[in-house]
Each structure stands twice: as structure tokens, then as C-alpha cells.
Amino acid sequence: MTKRASEECPRAVSRRSVLQSAAALLSVPFVAKATAAFAQEKLAGSGEVVVFSYGGSFTEGIRKQVYEPFTKATGISVVDVIADFSEPQVRAMSQAGRVDWDTAFIQAYNYPAMHEVGMFLPIDYSLWDEESLQGTPKTARHDDMVVGLQTATLLAYDxxxxxxxxxxxxxxxxxxKTFPGPRGLDAPLGKRSILFALIADGLAHDDIWPLTDDKIDRALKKLDQIKPQVAKWWTxxxxxxxxxxxxxxxxxSCYDGRAIAAIQQGGPVRIVWEGAYMNQNYWTVLKGGPNSKNAQKLIAxxxxxxxxxxxxQGTGYPGPNTNQLKYLPAELxxxxxxxxxxxTKYVLEDSSWLAAKRADGKTNADHVQERWLAWRTQ
Structure with missing residues (x-):
């Protein structure tokens, strides 16, 4: 298995560093057995599949737990390409009419615009076994994408x-008063702390989105109350x-993978899923890729x-198939x-709303972030 490297500096916190560090701590020895059942004729093949990955321990984990068993079961080799984000390269390849990759993780925020211009092929669900279809909610299985992994920012405490x-x-x-002590909230992206503030102020989960200006005003007023208790805005x-x-x-506030990794290592950290902010990344098969049939088999x-x-276990973050719970360690x-x-406790990001354009040409995400940065500098 080879690796092609491509690096991009992220806007704020490196997503790759978040993923790979958590994976390094959380990974538990687990090698899925590539039995004859996995080598069904409809997944068997030859050649290769070129996949995007985040690098570091994330890629090391997915190689061991997914790519190596896939190759053993199907005869298809896996070539991984590395970057912090896939979207710039996928857009560039699509516009140039030369797509060198077969699959990519696409952040939910970026998916609508890329879907609109037809960058992805329909997912071939006929290759999926019944346990996969039953365990993966229909909300996670769209025509041209399936949820690949989800990450949350949640409340963690000592x-x-x-x-x-x-x-x-x-x-x-x-x-x-009831729970004294220094607090921590993240500085880079305001949408998360705004959501937490609204929940703390009594807004129901179903009423969070969209983040209208009156809701942002309400959230920032609530954040004024806790601001003196924030010992450091983490980055x-x-x-x-x-x-x-x-x-x-x-x-x-803390990434779920980081907190769970600390718990797995015996740290005195505990997590609260109520009101967690959930993001999703999607598996996609790129239109025009050289090995589309093999990509469909890998996703299946x-x-x-x-x-x-x-x-x-290999990456630190779960995909959507709940039937995997039967195979996870009891403590995890x-x-x-x-x-x-x-x-049932977390709030899923409304990525489509965040990506939508306002009358001034800016996205809703840009507007929310501008309001946040203005408040932070007060």
C-alpha cells in the first residue's frame, strides 16, 4: 500500500490533528477477520481503489482495521492520499475534468454545493449486506453519499x-454556584458555543436551527454571563x-474523541452527551474516478x-451502523x-442552512462567525 501526500493549512484547528491524535489514544487492538463470508462474489475484484484520508494515526488505524481486511477479502488494493481536507482537491479535479481519486470524505457543510454540480456518483446499495442496511439509518444513506464518521463537541468535566x-x-x-471552578470554551468557531448558550438558556433542541439574529443575540447575552469564568478559550x-x-x-467543551481517549487511558474525565454539537463527514464516490466499481465495494x-x-476503534470516531455495537468492547x-x-441527546448541525447564501452574498456560517468574532473582541 502506497501513500500520496498533499497538505493544506486549515483555517483554524487542524482537523487531521484532532482526528489522528484521538485515534492514537483510543485505538484498541481489533482486526476484523476477513472470512469467506466477506469475500462474496459481488465484492471480489482486482486492481486498486484510490481513497482520501486524514493521515497520521487516523490513516494507520483505518489501514489496519479496514483497508488490509478489504484487500485480503476482495483482492483489491488500496492507495491512500493524505490531506487535512479533501474538498479543494476534489473541486479542482472536477473542474479540470481529470479525477484521480475514487472516494473522499466530504464535510457536511461542503456537501450541498458539491452535490448540486454533480461531483458524486450514486451509492450502490445493492452491494450492502442486510445487516448493514438494517443498522444504518436511512437518514445516513443518501443517493450519492453515506455518513462516514461523526464527531461531536460535548461537555466534559473533571x-x-x-x-x-x-x-x-x-x-x-x-x-x-452549584458547580464552581474554571471553565473552558473553544475560540475558533462560534457556532458551537452559541448553540450551547441557547440550550443553557432553555431553548429546545428542535428550535436551535436556524440561528436567526434574535437567537444569536440571545446566545451572546447568555455568554456574557459565563465569559468571566472562562479560564482560557482553547484553540x-x-x-x-x-x-x-x-x-x-x-x-x-471538548471533542468526543479526545475525551473518550482520555477516559480509555484512565483519566478522571467524564462526558455529558446532552446538548452535544454533532458534525458529520460523508463517504462519497467521485464522479469520473478511475476505479468507481472498486470504490463502491470499499464503501459497502x-x-x-x-x-x-x-x-x-481504529480511527476514534464511529460510522452510522449501529449493529457495530455488538462488536465494540464493553467499556467503549x-x-x-x-x-x-x-x-437522542445531541444536536445535529444544520449544514445546509450554514452553507446557504444570504442576501449580501455571504453564507450563514460566515455571518454567525462574524457575530462571534465581534463578541469575542469586546
Whole structure:
């Protein structure tokens, strides 16, 4: 297996660094057995498939848990290309009429515009086994994409600070009398803290989106209350979990993978799924790619329950197939977002609304971020 490298500097926190560091800590020895059942005729083949990946431990994990078993089962080799984000390269290749990749992870925020101009092929669900179709919700299986992985920003706290009864929601995060101690919130993207503030102020999950100006006003007013308690506005993905361990935070917003990794390593970190902010990345088959049939087989393979469990352990983040819960370690099962007890508690980002253009030509995401940055500099 070879690797082609392509690096791009992200706008804020490096998504690749977030993913790979969490994966390095969370990865548990698990090699999905490539049995004869996985080598069905409809997945067998030859040649290669060129896939986009985030690099580092993320790619190391997915190679071990998915790509190597896939090659063993099907005879198709995997070539991975590395970058922080796939979208700039996918757009450039599509515009040039020369697509060198076969699959890519596309951030949900970027998907609508790329879908609109036809950059992706329909997913061939006829290659999926019944366990995959039953375990993967229809909301995660669209015509030309399937949810590949999901990442959340949630409330995490130091159990030593609250040994008996820790915070249970974002209202508790704002309750400094009952739950004293320094707080941590992220500086780069305001949409997450705005959502947390609205939930803390009593807005129902179903009423969060769209983030109209009156809701943003309400959120920023609520954030005024907690601002003095924020010991540091974190900028790097690894900061909140480490600062919780170092007792620099009593509680903080934190990436789920980072927090779960700390828990798996025996750290005194606990997580609260209520009101978590959820993002999704999509698996896509690129239109014009050189090995589209093999790409369809890879996506069918990775969404099989046992392989999906390997993907979760190898990368640190789960795909949508809930049947993988049968194959995850008992200690990890209750922590992940796809556990039914957690799946009803988070708020999924309205990526289509964020990507939509306003009358002034800016996206809603740009507008929300401008409001956030203006507030932060006050």
C-alpha cells in the first residue's frame, strides 16, 4: 500500500490533528477477520481503489482495521492520499475534468454545493449486506453519499472536582454556584458555543436551527454571563482534555474523541452527551474516478457491522451502523455517539442552512462567525 501526500493549512484547528491524535489514544487492538463470508462474489475484484484520508494515526488505524481486511477479502488494493481536507482537491479535479481519486470524505457543510454540480456518483446499495442496511439509518444513506464518521463537541468535566454529582447539561455549565471552578470554551468557531448558550438558556433542541439574529443575540447575552469564568478559550483540539486532567479546567467543551481517549487511558474525565454539537463527514464516490466499481465495494465493505466496529476503534470516531455495537468492547460501547442512549441527546448541525447564501452574498456560517468574532473582541 502506497501513500500520496498533499497538505493544506486549515483555517483554524487542524482537523487531521484532532482526528489522528484521538485515534492514537483510543485505538484498541481489533482486526476484523476477513472470512469467506466477506469475500462474496459481488465484492471480489482486482486492481486498486484510490481513497482520501486524514493521515497520521487516523490513516494507520483505518489501514489496519479496514483497508488490509478489504484487500485480503476482495483482492483489491488500496492507495491512500493524505490531506487535512479533501474538498479543494476534489473541486479542482472536477473542474479540470481529470479525477484521480475514487472516494473522499466530504464535510457536511461542503456537501450541498458539491452535490448540486454533480461531483458524486450514486451509492450502490445493492452491494450492502442486510445487516448493514438494517443498522444504518436511512437518514445516513443518501443517493450519492453515506455518513462516514461523526464527531461531536460535548461537555466534559473533571470527576475529581465533582466526585458525587457532576454537571448533567449546559445549564449546569452556566451554574457556577452549584458547580464552581474554571471553565473552558473553544475560540475558533462560534457556532458551537452559541448553540450551547441557547440550550443553557432553555431553548429546545428542535428550535436551535436556524440561528436567526434574535437567537444569536440571545446566545451572546447568555455568554456574557459565563465569559468571566472562562479560564482560557482553547484553540487546539487536545487542550480541553489535557487541561481537565491538569485541573486547569473544572469543565469544558471538548471533542468526543479526545475525551473518550482520555477516559480509555484512565483519566478522571467524564462526558455529558446532552446538548452535544454533532458534525458529520460523508463517504462519497467521485464522479469520473478511475476505479468507481472498486470504490463502491470499499464503501459497502466498511459499512458492514464488524468492519464498522474496527473503523470506530481504529480511527476514534464511529460510522452510522449501529449493529457495530455488538462488536465494540464493553467499556467503549456506552461512550460512543451511536449508542441509543446518546444518539437522542445531541444536536445535529444544520449544514445546509450554514452553507446557504444570504442576501449580501455571504453564507450563514460566515455571518454567525462574524457575530462571534465581534463578541469575542469586546
Amino acid at each position: 470527576q475529581r472536582s465533582f466526585p458525587k454529582d457532576g454537571p448533567k447539561n449546559w445549564a449546569d455549565f452556566w451554574d457556577v 487546539a483540539g487536545g487542550e480541553p482534555a489535557q487541561k481537565l486532567i491538569n485541573r486547569e479546567y473544572a469543565m469544558a 465493505f466498511v459499512n458492514r457491522a464488524q468492519i464498522a466496529a474496527g473503523f470506530t 460501547n456506552p461512550l460512543v455517539s451511536i449508542n441509543p442512549q446518546n444518539a
